[in-house]
Amino acid sequence: MNNELYIYNSFTREREKFEPLHEGHIGLYVCGPTVYSDVHLGNCRTFVSFDIVYRYLTYLGYKVRYVRNITDVGHLEGDIDSDAEDKISKKARLEQLEPMEIVHKYTLGFRDIMHLLNALPPNIEPTATGHIIEQIEMVSKILENGFGYIKNGSVYFDTPKFVKEYGVYGKLSGKQIEELFTETREALKKQDEKNHPSDFAIWIKADERHLMRWPSPWSVGFPGWHLECSAMSTKYLGAQFDIHGGGMDLQFPHHENEIAQNYGACGSMPVRYWMHGNMLLLNGRKMSKTPDPITGKSNSILPLELFTGQNEIFSKAYSPMTMRFFMLQCHYRSTLDLTDAALLAAEKGYRRLMDAYKALQQLQAPANAEAAQLDQEINGLIDQAFEDMNDDFNTPKALSRLFELVATINGIKDGHLPADRVSAATLQRLKEVFQHFIFDIFGLLDEHDGGQDGQTVDGLMQLIINIRKEARERKDWGTSDQIRDALKDLEIQLKDSKEGTSWAKGS
RNA sequence: GGUCGGGUGGCCGAGUGGCUAGGCAGAGGUCUGCAAAACCUCGUACGGCGGUUCGAAUCCGCUCCCGACCUCCA
Numbered sequence: 011m012n013n014e015l016y017i018y019n020s021f022t023r024e025r026e027k028f029e030p031l032h033e034g035h036i037g038l039y040v041c042g043p044t045v046y047s048d049v050h051l052g053n054c055r056t057f058v059s060f061d062i063v064y065r066y067l068t069y070l071g072y073k074v075r076y077v078r079n080i081t082d083v084g085h086l087e088g089d090i091d092s093d094a095e096d097k098i099s100k101k102a103r104l105e106q107l108e109p110m111e112i113v114h115k116y117t118l119g120f121r122d123i124m125h126l127l128n129a130l131p132p133n134i135e136p137t138a139t140g141h142i143i144e145q146i147e148m149v150s151k152i153l154e155n156g157f158g159y160i161k162n163g164s165v166y167f168d169t170p171k172f173v174k175e176y177g178v179y180g181k182l183s184g185k186q187i188e189e190l191f192t193e194t195r196e197a198l199k200k201q202d203e204k205n206h207p208s209d210f211a212i213w214i215k216a217d218e219r220h221l222m223r224w225p226s227p228w229s230v231g232f233p234g235w236h237l238e239c240s241a242m243s244t245k246y247l248g249a250q251f252d253i254h255g256g257g258m259d260l261q262f263p264h265h266e267n268e269i270a271q272n273y274g275a276c277g278s279m280p281v282r283y284w285m286h287g288n289m290l291l292l293n294g295r296k297m298s299k300t301p302d303p304i305t306g307k308s309n310s311i312l313p314l315e316l317f318t319g320q321n322e323i324f325s326k327a328y329s330p331m332t333m334r335f336f337m338l339q340c341h342y343r344s345t346l347d348l349t350d351a352a353l354l355a356a357e358k359g360y361r362r363l364m365d366a367y368k369a370l371q372q373l374q375a376p377a378n379a380e381a382a383q384l385d386q387e388i389n390g391l392i393d394q395a396f397e398d399m400n401d402d403f404n405t406p407k408a409l410s411r412l413f414e415l416v417a418t419i420n421g422i423k424d425g426h427l428p429a430d431r432v433s434a435a436t437l438q439r440l441k442e443v444f445q446h447f448i449f450d451i452f453g454l455l456d457e458h459d460g461g462q463d464g465q466t467v468d469g470l471m472q473l474i475i476n477i478r479k480e481a482r483e484r485k486d487w488g489t490s491d492q493i494r495d496a497l498k499d500l501e502i503q504l505k506d507s508k509e510g511t512s513w514a515k516g517s
Numbered sequence: 518g519g520u521c522g523g524g525u526g527g528c529c530g531a532g533u534g535g536c537u538a539g540g541c542a543g544a545g546g547u548c549u550g551c552a553a554a555a556c557c558u559c560g561u562a563c564g565g566c567g568g569u570u571c572g573a574a575u576c577c578g579c580u581c582c583c584g585a586c587c588u589c590c591a
Contacts, residue, residue: 341531349529352530420555
């Protein structure tokens with residue numbers, strides 16, 4: 011079995027063998043949300059994708075420092091020189107709230123959603139406003155190194171200078187430098203403070219209208235959007251670290267500018283492996299908060315709208331774990347289209363996987379069990395599932411192996427497959443691997459597990475099942491079916507098999 | 518317009534020169550008091566037109582369609 015991990019590096023556009031900078035340790039930085047409104051499901055997809063990356067790296071035994079920022083300032087709306095305004099402070103004025111109130115509200119909301127989706131919290135969740143000093147220091151360094159210039163209290167990054175010195179601007183997003191520079195010439199008129207249209211602000215002077223501003227050597231103002239990630243990744247992971255993740259839509263300009271800033275301040279490429287998750291689509295189009303200019307509606311759905319069913323898009327409510335399973339069925343670098351039929355399929359598939367997991371835990375190897383062909387098949391599928399994960403975190407492929415194993419598990423359970431052809435060791439391995447994949451790596455939860463109340467419910471259900479069993483033994487089909495139908499109305503399904511009756515939540 | 522990525526069976530989605538994932542839905546069967554669940558069997562799909570090759574969904578060319586990015590975006 012090949013244990014080497016390969017990661018598709020967006021910077022080189024190649025699948026590369028992963029080797030950490032420091033053996034056994036990994037620095038992982040993921041661009042987090044801007045907390046000026048509720049996160050939508052598209053945002054969530056990226057964070058779930060990287061949650062699985064984090065979980066798998068941890069599973070492989072690496073000590074991972076996972077940093078995911080909260081952007082609570084500096085995210086501009088529109089052009090700086092037109093009517094630019096910070097997203098946070100704009101929302102604060104609209105809602106008559108303090109900027110920190112907005113930030114706090116949506117940060118808490120974001121964490122709640124991540125918790126519902128069972129995404130592990132990062133090790134560090136730094137905020138931009140908490141790192142103003144670090145950002146000012148970085149601007150100073152960039153100026154010292156000659157990669158920035160001051161105009162009317164604002165500081166801009168000098169991209170032509172950067173291209174001349176390092177020549178990597180545009181490489182990440184695959185843009186030709188010449189085209190990049192000529193493309194936006196039309197916009198030059200609106201941005202007369204910049205020496206060059208591709209230059210970008212790293213410090214922005216603010217007038218009294220702005221609610222969020224800080225003193226700096228250049229003006230009372232606020233940092234540019236791209237700066238926080240450079241400053242905070244450098245602070246917590248070092249000038250160079252292993253993996254930087256984010257949504258594909260951040261590749262340009264955000265990550266391109268991040269690279270420029272790090273070169274400008276530290277003189278080196280900050281990241282060894284760039285990873286970009288693809289977009290979640292709704293009705294075949296990118297999910298986005300930005301309203302459509304024609305219809306005025308935004309093409310997005312909030313997680314809670316999906317989980318509660320309170321939306322006009324889908325036929326019913328879909329649980330967080332259904333959503334998570336749905337995401338697992340698609341590779342993180344492919345677009346994923348959210349549709350009702352697809353979610354319905356995911357819901358059923360998720361239940362089937364969890365039911366098989368429970369059935370597996372009940373299986374016992376017979377005393378005379380010996381390894382045979384079936385044994386090899388099981389071990390082969392397990393090995394392949396790990397190889398799939400090692401191949402750029404191919405969750406859909408790994409999941410397909412698990413489903414092949416589900417058929418094997420059910421076959422043994424129902425006596426269609428010879429249980430004595432699976433050795434005790436392989437059965438034990440299968441149990442452990444299922445546990446690790448489903449809960450530790452894929453991060454799924456058993457939503458039908460009642461938690462604290464679970465034991466009570468299990469006890470009650472066993473009582474009901476026993477009463478029905480006695481009725482069936484008397485051939486009292488009326489009572490038997492009454493119980494079954496009444497439970498069905500409560501969305502509890504009884505499953506009769508040779509070994510007896512089990513139950514599961516869900517109609 | 519420029520750049521990049523796609524078009525896979527009824528739906529969602531892997532794969533990427535020969536061994537043709539998986540989930541859901543559908544058909545038939547086994548089991549069952551009847552069902553459900555589970556299991557077994559079944560569908561030979563890769564936008565179109567050419568080309569390379571013994572062989573292409575997979576490589577090349579052309580073409581049609583879709584999406585993303587091009588300084589708001591996860």
